[in-house]
Amino acid sequence: MTTIKGKPITFAGTKLKVGDIAPDFVLTATDLSKKSLADFAGKKKVISVVPSIDTSVCDAQTRRFNQELANTDNTVVITVSVDLPFAQARWCGAAGLNDAVTLSDYYDHSFGKAYGLLINELHLLGRAVFVLDENNKITYLEYLDEMGNHPNYEAAIAAVKAVK
Template structure:
């Protein structure tokens, strides 16, 4: 059974239980299997040799998640081809594709953790109470070591965009 971390995060002040370990800078990034669409999956190895900024959001159809994904899409141009930005949510791949089309998102790759929540559990962001992934940012270097991590204590708050981008820029 996966580790449970109680009361390390809240949603509008209400305590949440996060399932999985709290990853730290220097840890080897866990592998993952996320859905690009219903038939095609993506793993950590698909992005080998690149710096990976993984932006985890509960659902693209909420204000903060929308803003977070748009912000990283804007930042992508300044980061170059050595960097891939992934947005992970439990939204179905259909919903992710619809949202990206409507929002004009073209530099961020959305991946879905809806099938078995294995990403959420491996990265310590799966919310037991909601079956969503909690807001977090992971920057992973070219050798799949975690270079930056931010687990937000309050789900409805924005991450520190500047710190995340600075962490990426140190690696390229």
């Protein structure tokens, strides 16, 4: 059972597995441009999914992955939420992470459905972390059972560094 603040929640879509090729997406960047996996071709990707950038755990998750992986060769950290692009841009500026890649699934929730993360009851995204190799193969993933919990940062970072 998956919960948010101890209350059960359900999801639209099917959870992915290690070894799957990550579904492509079209998400909105802070400048309102559209971004897809092709925009990050040839790079290792950490897709850090958060319910809302304006909460303490989401803030910490976004900061930690961006700070710890900033100097990792050929790697991009992509934070995805349903926050409006304007809120994501404001958060990046306030956090001093102007180079952070934040993308919004606000428009049609297609990312949430494709990755098995759209919370039916709230139309927010569940908390998860995906590590993709340069060919978009999922090498590590974590779907959290309680949305208020932190992901296993050490395991995700180690997974990124293990991708050859």
